[in-house]
Amino acid sequence: MDELLKLLQTNALESRENLGKLLNLPVAEVNQRIAEYEKRGVIRGYQAVLNEDQLNLDKVTAVIEVKVTPSREGGFNNIAERISRFPEVRSAYLMSGTYDLLLFVEGDNLRQVATFVSERLSPLDGVLSTSTHFMLKTYKRLGVLMHQDSTDERLSISP
């Protein structure tokens, strides 16, 4: 992967000047490459990585395994794209193995998620079965550990 994308993935707020310095590139080229990635849709957005457990939000997240029947023309895409349009669905993936789609669904409370599953998701044509698991605690998200950072144990000067 382009090193520029890697840097943006770890810190999208890094200034363009600094990105240029880190990669030994002129700032104009950094700007141009980012603009191209945005135009091509490789970069879809920039978000903060939150440790939501610390915010005591009234919110639950469920991971839902869904078995579906692929449609004749669109394969899994038709049904997967329909499901993905629900705003409750935060992430959706096509999987190999014993089920087909894996969804991350958010709601204000358990009941709301349950209603989503029973009234929105399950009745859809092509959805065969679902299995819902509620998330209890986040240890790591998007490659970022959620517990406090460890301190530097090194001596302050060494040879």
Add this chain to the structure above:
Amino acid sequence: MNGSPSLRNRLNTVVRDIPRSGIRDFFDIVTTMKDVISLGIGEPDFDTPWHVREATVFALERGATHYSSNLGYLELRKALAKYVSKNFGAEYNPESEVLVTVGVSEALDLALRALINPGDEVLYHEPCYVSYRATILFANGVPLAVETKAENGFRLTRAMLEAKCTPKTKVLMLNFPNNPTGAIMSRQDLEDIAAFARERDLIVITDEIYAELTYDAPHTSIVSLPGLRDRTIFLHGFSKAWAMTGFRLGYACGPAELIEAMMKIHQYTMLCASSLAQKAAIEALTRPDIDVGEMVSEYRRRRNYIASAFAEMGLECHRPLGAFYAFPSVAKFKLPAKEFAMRFLHEERVAVVPGTAFGDCGEGFVRCAYATSLDNIKEAMLRLRRFIGKL
């Protein structure tokens, strides 16, 4: 200095007369201060790769808590011989030509003690790692320092060696990529040195502990050049590239006669390297490209950043090509390097190491290690710019 003078008089005179490392004095001051950003740390800020730590715990659970053979576990020596052959271009027999040591530090000491008779001269280049001169003296050798120069990219040339070498010179010590300058040697540079070593029949000790950490050109080892393998002791270890300093694990490869002699000292003084650390090293050698590759990319970006920050503030610095050190010149401020570092520490709370800690010819330079987070480097560069603006 406290303590009774009569005890001091009973010390071995070589030990008594060697000053303690200049780094220590500085360290003692820094530790009393709070909120210092340190560019003075000569070890990686990365954690040891997780799979290595995990494998070490597993080894402990399985009971790898006993002595290993003096040379080290054969499994490790085999893996090392393979790694060295692939990456450095020299073949060693793991049964008799590889010795696992307590860091490169021990390996250096063993190599010198195995070779030196009192009065034998050892050529080495300065600025250099703080231990070299002392280790030569402890082995009763005569240190002959050759100065490398910034205008030359701190590379070593044949002419510099010729000017110092005498018939009593037995050993040539090399360290590239270099601590503290970040210099490396090209194949061409090394060929001249190799020819010189062959002509003068010198034994070469090459400390290649930073070999994996090069940023613009790949590393070449002098052992891969014609005729050098049989007169060279190759030293390497896991401290830097794998971020395993505290494991204390290094190794030496060389002709069987030399390794046997080093093994004798090691056998009687150290017995063997830590068995747990050896198990960790076996694991570390399973996927070096991935573990080390990630860290190298990060160091390269920091190197780029720090080099352009120096350029922007008009600080002259030869481009660091390896290790994780930049060695800018502060001579234009007309302050001794030590005073520059002291004032920078007190006025801006950033620690750098005065170049004189690495030999007298380090005067006029400071060592800035970029083995620290980018955030720290950015802040340190802001403060440096402010500081030199006041000078």
